[in-house]
Amino acid sequence: MKLLRSLATASVLLLTACTPVADQTMVVTVYFDNEVLNPGAADCGRVYGVHRTVPASADVLGASVRELLAGPTAEESAQGYRSWFSAATADALLGTSTVGDTSYVDLADVSSTIPNASTSCGSAALLAQLGTTAQQAAMTPRVLYAFDGQPGPFWAWLQVGCTADNDHCDPAPFGGPPATPPATPTVAPSPTPTVTATDLQGVNEAFVTAFDDAAALLSVDVVRFLSGQEALDHAAGHPVYWDRLVCNGGGYEGGDTTGCSIDNDYLIVNDNPRVRTLPVTPDVDIRLIPWPECCEVEPTTRAAFAERVLEQEHPLLVSLDVAPDGSVTQVWEIYTP
Structure with a gap:
């Protein structure tokens, strides 16, 4: 009798182990503008959260940014949500990481895909959507970005330049060679700005x-x-x-x-x-x-x-x-x- 009970128990355990476990999921929040709540983009940097259910992952930051880059769904668009991001940018995420209080988001160069995002209002909207999504996902107050591992082209596209606020475009956290520290300025007369050769007429x-x-x-x-x-x-x-x-x-x-x-x-x-x-x-x-x-x-x-x-x-x-x-x-x- 004990032998039969042992065999029965073993059979139950074997069947349990072979039964597929339902895919686990998690909820992430991404942030877009909304033409109903913010008509005419009166506040270029205003964003509103929407929830997405995605496969469970330890990389919450990557999962969240990936959902953001896909843009609003048809249902979300019908509710007024809008963004620079769409199916054309859905595969733009190259990688994410978090070090201390800073998250790093490396993107493929999307400057030609969404050129108007470099305008003053456009860049405010883009940075608000990326920044708020990344901040809440990684629980960091600071987010920096790069194109193909190089922050310089990203910030140049947005007409910001390399400053202390973005670590002088240091590519090291994105896997690139360390940036050369800025030279200590010397006291000297300011040089005359260089005139750009132009074909404009x-x-x-x-x-x-x-x-x-x-x-x-x-x-x-x-x-x-x-x-x-x-x-x-x-x-x-x-x-x-x-x-x-x-x-x-x-x-x-x-x-x-x-x-x-x-x-x-x-x-x-x-x-x-x-x-x-x-x-x-x-x-x-x-x-x-x-x-x-x-x-x-x-x-x-x-x-x-x-x-x-x-x-x-x-x-x-x-x-x-x-x-x-x-x-x-x-x-x-x-x-x-």
Whole structure:
């Protein structure tokens, strides 16, 4: 009898061991903007959490960022959630790690996939979504990023540069060679900024990144400012801009654009972020909008323009006229709603 009981017990244990165990899951939270809760992206850095159920993993940070990079689901989009991230960026995560109070997120270079994310408002949205998602997943107050193991290109894309805030773009935590520590500055007269050789001529739209009145040098990042049908056609041809389209009261999912309009009737396209430094002529025609009054430009001085550039929270969008010799003869502020 004891033998039979032992055999029966062994059989039960064997069957139990061979029975498939249901896949374990965990819930992660990712953060997107929401056009219903934040209409017109009034606050570029505002985000709202959504929960995703994913396979259980010890790498909560990686799982969370991977879900974020896939963008909002169809159901989430229907509820107003929106993001730069989509199926086009779903495979962009190369790796994550956490050291002390800092998380490191290494991405494939997505600058050509979501070029408008480098604008001032666009970068604020991108960093808020990435940062908040990574911070809550890894429980760290600080997050740094890289493209293909190199932080420099990531921050250059967002027009931030290498500073103490991002560890001077040190690639070592991402697996790259240690960055050379910044040299101790010596007391010497500031050098004159270098003029960038340019192929620009005629009228161009650009973001002003700096203006040196004493040296008469203007630094700009040239963009394309599209409006009306041109903006609508460009947005329809590039899925990254589909969230800017409203079609018959709903979103745009490709195809015919009849009945569609673009948010605020304009689109800023920055396909190749690059800062150029150009000389301005002594009699350069500078005109600015006299905020808070709107919306016609008025003549102003170079000194007032320099002060305005320094005070701007976001880069100033202007129309500039470049002479054949590469000098800037006209700078007019462009109004955007």
